[in-house]
Amino acid sequence: MHIHGATALVTGANRGLGRSFALELLRRGATVYATARRPELVDIPGVRPLRLDITDAAQVDAVAAAAGDVDLLINNAADTNGGNLITGDLRAIRSVMDTNFHGTLAMIRAFAPILARNGGGAILNVLSAAAWTTVDGNAAYAASKSAEWGLTNNVRMELAAQGTLVSALIPGLIGTQTLFDFAEQHGIEFGEGAVIDPADLVTVALDGLEADEVEIFDSLGRTAKQALSGPPISFPFAV
Numbered sequence: 460m461h462i463h464g465a466t467a468l469v470t471g472a473n474r475g476l477g478r479s480f481a482l483e484l485l486r487r488g489a490t491v492y493a494t495a496r497r498p499e500l501v502d503i504p505g506v507r508p509l510r511l512d513i514t515d516a517a518q519v520d521a522v523a524a525a526a527g528d529v530d531l532l533i534n535n536a537a538d539t540n541g542g543n544l545i546t547g548d549l550r551a552i553r554s555v556m557d558t559n560f561h562g563t564l565a566m567i568r569a570f571a572p573i574l575a576r577n578g579g580g581a582i583l584n585v586l587s588a589a590a591w592t593t594v595d596g597n598a599a600y601a602a603s604k605s606a607e608w609g610l611t612n613n614v615r616m617e618l619a620a621q622g623t624l625v626s627a628l629i630p631g632l633i634g635t636q637t638l639f640d641f642a643e644q645h646g647i648e649f650g651e652g653a654v655i656d657p658a659d660l661v662t663v664a665l666d667g668l669e670a671d672e673v674e675i676f677d678s679l680g681r682t683a684k685q686a687l688s689g690p691p692i693s694f695p696f697a698v
Contacts, residue, residue, distance in 0.1 A: 631679020
């Protein structure tokens with residue numbers, strides 16, 4: 460996938476990792492649609508802001524209609540606040556799954572024909588090493604990312620014939636305010652070097668896309684994948 464000259468759409472682009480994606484895509488010469496539930500919060504000169512809640516079918520359809528030149532879809536938007544599965548609020552658990560699984564699927568279904576018309580292109584789904592571990596305090600998020608990993612593997616197979624690259628970005632701990640707030644609430648302290656800066660992760664992700672990699676890792680994500688051959692582990696680990 461060549462980033463320079465591509466037209467990319469990034470979900471959840473008003474802050475954190477999504478904002479870093481938009482900035483780096485622009486730097487590499489892409490045209491960027493930056494979507495968010497509140498597009499007025501997108502503060503990046505040069506992008507094309509669009510309103511998008513990926514759980515709202517009408518908004519997904521409207522964005523697909525407005526962005527018919529896209530050849531790179533980055534599914535970054537996520538709900539991270541589901542809590543544990545036994546004790547958590549069922550509404551929050553459903554919200555996490557609705558966003559991370561069903562919302563991602565809705566975006567892929569809407570943009571798959573657009574990508575086909577534009578030569579195939581690529582999809583990057585932002586997953587998490589939590590997909591392969593247990594996460595005390597936010598098991599619903601981990602379960603949703605497990606489901607999204609399965610989604611990613613299956614749509615890769617389904618879209619292969621149209622020439623669409625489907626990649627998964629599987630990071631460990633991303634240094635966003637969301638992570639730091641969660642750590643503070645649960646008394647978690649991270650060791651030196653355990654947390655990756657969003658800008659550094661985006662560089663890894665886009666380099667991986669340009670190399671046509673189907674799974675792209677940071678160090679903790681790679682460790683989590685390797686650990687799948689052994690007994691289940693809890694996340695965060697080695698921090």
